[in-house]
Amino acid sequence: GSDSSLFSGNGDDIRAADWTADRNPAVNHETKSFSLNINHELSDTMTLTSLTSYTSFTDDNSQYERGGFSGVTAGFVRNLVNDSPTSPFDSGSDYEDFLQGEYASYSDDQYVSSDYVFQNGTIDSVSQELRITQVLDDVVWIGGLYYSASEVDYDTLQDFGTSTNANLFKHPTLGEVLGFNYLRNVVNQESTTYAAFLNADWTISDQLTVTTGIRYTDDTSDYTGCSHNVDGAMTAFMGAFFGINVPANTCLTVIDFPGPNARGANAEKQLAEDSVSWRLAANYELDRDTSVYASYSRGFKAGSFPSLGAITVDQLDPVVQEQLDAYEVGFKITLDEGAARLNGSAFYYDYKDKQLLTKKNNIYKINHFL
Numbered sequence: 001g002s003d004s005s006l007f008s009g010n011g012d013d014i015r016a017a018d019w020t021a022d023r024n025p026a027v028n029h030e031t032k033s034f035s036l037n038i039n040h041e042l043s044d045t046m047t048l049t050s051l052t053s054y055t056s057f058t059d060d061n062s063q064y065e066r067g068g069f070s071g072v073t074a075g076f077v078r079n080l081v082n083d084s085p086t087s088p089f090d091s092g093s094d095y096e097d098f099l100q101g102e103y104a105s106y107s108d109d110q111y112v113s114s115d116y117v118f119q120n121g122t123i124d125s126v127s128q129e130l131r132i133t134q135v136l137d138d139v140v141w142i143g144g145l146y147y148s149a150s151e152v153d154y155d156t157l158q159d160f161g162t163s164t165n166a167n168l169f170k171h172p173t174l175g176e177v178l179g180f181n182y183l184r185n186v187v188n189q190e191s192t193t194y195a196a197f198l199n200a201d202w203t204i205s206d207q208l209t210v211t212t213g214i215r216y217t218d219d220t221s222d223y224t225g226c227s228h229n230v231d232g233a234m235t236a237f238m239g240a241f242f243g244i245n246v247p248a249n250t251c252l253t254v255i256d257f258p259g260p261n262a263r264g265a266n267a268e269k270q271l272a273e274d275s276v277s278w279r280l281a282a283n284y285e286l287d288r289d290t291s292v293y294a295s296y297s298r299g300f301k302a303g304s305f306p307s308l309g310a311i312t313v314d315q316l317d318p319v320v321q322e323q324l325d326a327y328e329v330g331f332k333i334t335l336d337e338g339a340a341r342l343n344g345s346a347f348y349y350d351y352k353d354k355q356l357l358t359k360k361n362n363i364y365k366i367n368h369f370l
Contacts, residue, residue, distance in 0.1 A: 114163055
């Protein structure tokens, strides 16, 4: 049987954290921000406001075990292999190919993680808003312009170690175990937003107030990124399944596939979208303590590109902007001269292009070479 003494680097110390021995999980984040708010009275009823902000975020080699497993020794893996000669992926001692790359030469007492991540990157963003506010007897309105720009540079190294996602695949015709230890994802994304907006609160009577608002937004994101063939460990894998040569430490993300121009290269994509959002609401005071309201609004969540290990370029397709139409009615009642308050509401949300966390399967492309 397997030698349990080779299993965990934490020994009998139950106070020790549940991560791979000889690793130092850490979150090394630094954020710097600057903001400036300027108000200038143009008249007794009108104010000009300028809002300026700048934020810089740095991730300096944060690292963590995300496999949910505390890691094992190379000796434990080899013992487990010898105990499993009927594995569907391989058999007998050949199954030791499960320890790929540098881990294949590890001594029995050296520790191997299951899915360890190292992150380095920066995010810089700046925004500027100019708006005018006017307060009149029957209306309060705000109009303005908005601009923002951001740049994201990120480098993520994934150490798959003993992860079965990366190491347990044996090519059915070549007879080779085409596993790998590392995958590096390098991403650069530049985004800009322009917007113009106008909002007004109208006093129709002593009881009725109506709110109207509209905003136009233009978003553009330019994306460049790929996954890298760290130390050439995926050269055989890419050749077997995609028929291309990917040298060490170059992009392995496949573009122009299938076809004679298929190759590993940077994915260069752009997402350009615009939207018009609005809000219409009314509030009516039935008496001093009771009011009812209703609203209808349309809003958008900007689209974005994923940051992940991508074998093919279409895995990096962006999600488009999400649209939400929201309907709501409700009431507010003050009880016992302010001692308590009773509120109630009902709403209905209608989504279009809802953004969800999911997976995209490209198995049809892999089957092309099986």
